Amino acid sequence: MDWRAQAPATPPTSSSTFEQYVRLNATALLRTSMFLTGDRHAGEDLLQDVLERVYSRWRRIDDPDRYIRRALVNGASRRSRRRRRVREEQLDGLSGTGRDIDVSQLGMTDRVAVREQLLAVLRTLPIQQRAVLTLRYFDDLPDPEVAALVGCSPGTVKTHTARGLARMRAALATAQDAPRPRAASPQAPGQPGQPPSRGVQA
Secondary structure (H helix, E strand, C coil): CCCCCCCCCCCCCCCCCHHHHHHHHHHHHHHHHHHHHCCHHHHHHHHHHHHHHHHHHHHHCCCHHHHHHHHHHHHHHHHHHHCHHHHCCCCHHHCCCCCCCCHHHCCHHHHHHHHHHHHHHHHHCCHHHHHHHHHHHHCCCCHHHHHHHHCCCHHHHHHHHHHHHHHHHHHHHHHHHCCCCCCCCCCCCCCCCCCCCCCCCC
């Protein structure tokens, strides 16, 4: 399965119900929320809070995709500020320029490891940088729309993108270059760590 979140489906028509919209977009919205928070459980909690508020205002919302994304970004920002004293740590070991990595050529195990590494890096990024990368690459939104949702200029979007990608590429390079653990060779009976074999006494 592709680790990148897909953009939500086409916004519902006026006759669509809230339940139909959630059913069509739940997976994409959860992925967006998860990348914004950097954690699956936190993403689930944030999305549930947002959808509860959206439900009560559903008839007055003209553009559900935009409204919910903005609510997710704002909610993730508030949560990040509350955790700032423990989350604002720098990745000194990942501060290099990095290099592009062809993720499609990695094996399935490596792809899972890359996804986990990306989440780990996203958790350490400032919330605006994290939101820009999530909306720009995981939701495939254009820079002007990302800027409007995050509340910054298109130029700032490009700055956040460049800095965030540098860290993410460095993290991927580190994960790819890490030595793999060598499988332990089987020990012969009688070697250290093995109980001595018991022969049959005549």
